[in-house]
Amino acid sequence: MSIFLLKELPRYECLEEAAADIPGADASICEVYMNLLHTGEVIARAEAAFLSRFGLNQARMVLLFILDGSPTGSMRSSEIAEKSSVSRATITGILDTLEKAGLVARASDPNDRRASNVKITPAGEKLLAKVRPEFMRWSAGTVGTLSPQERKQLVELLRKTRQSFEEPSSGSASRNGCHD
Template identity: 40%
Template sequence: MTDLNEIVDELRDFYLRAHRAIDRAMKMDGVSLARAKLLKFIAAEGSARSADIGTAFGFSPRTVTEAIDALERDGLVQRTPDPTDRRAKRLSITPAGEAALAASEPARQKFVTNVFGILSEQEQQALFKALRKMNDRLEEIDAD
C-alpha cells in the first residue's frame, strides 16, 4: 500500500508543475491561466461585480481590484456603472478580452490532451471518480 503522504506529495508536485506549464503555454498565445479564469467568469456572467468575483474565487477585495485594474489597463475588460447600485461597477469582457481568451484556449486544450491523454479511458474514469470523491469529502469538511 502506498503511503498517503506520498500520494499527497505527488498530487502537490503534479499540481505545481501542471499549473506552471499550462500558465506558460497559455501566456505565449493569449492570456495567463489566472487571467483566463477571470475572463471566462466575466464572460459567462455577461457582466459581473468585483464582489461576485471575490465570492466565486475566494479572493480578497484588494486582490480582485488589482486583477481587474490590470485587465482594464490592458483593455481586456471594461467597467460601467451598475444600474441598480450607484456605488458599484459592472465588469464586462471587451472584444480584445474575448480575442485573448480565444487565443489561449488551443494551448490549454493541447496541454490537457498531452497530459491526460497518456491515461487510458479506464484510468481517466478512475482518476475522475477519485478526484470527485475527494472533492465531495472536502465539501463535507468545509460544511462542518
C-alpha cells in the first residue's frame, strides 16, 4: 500500500478554499479522508520497518498467524487465501518465500492429490514466539496514548468508515469474537 505521502497535510483553510469552488464539496470530509490515508501510510511504513527486523513483511506475518491459529495445525493454501482475502497465486508466492526460509512446510493432501497442506514448522513457531510479544508491544505504542474509551470510539468510527468500502458478501466473517 504505498501512496505519495505528504510531509504535512494541507491546512484546513486551504481545503476550504479548494472546496469553495466545487459545488457540494465539504472541506471537513476531505480533511478526514486525507488524515485516514496519511495515518494508514505512516503506520504501514513503521510496521514494515519493524517487521523487517525479523525478516518478515505484513503478508508473511499474517500468513504465519493464520497457520498458527489453525485448530488442525495445517491448512490448504486455498483456505489461507480465503482467510486473507488475497488470490491463491499471491498466497503461493508468499508460501514459496516462507518455505525457502524454513518457516512453513507443504505436504500432499491425502484426501486430494491436487492439493497440498501447509504447516508451520518448528522454526516458524520459534519465530512467531519471538515476534508476537514484540509486535504486541510495538502496536500498543501506536495507539497507547489513547484512553480505552478513545480506542473504542476510534474502532467504531473506523469500522463505520470501512463499511462504506466493503461489498456485502455471503461468506463474510461474522462477529464471533475474532472478526469484525
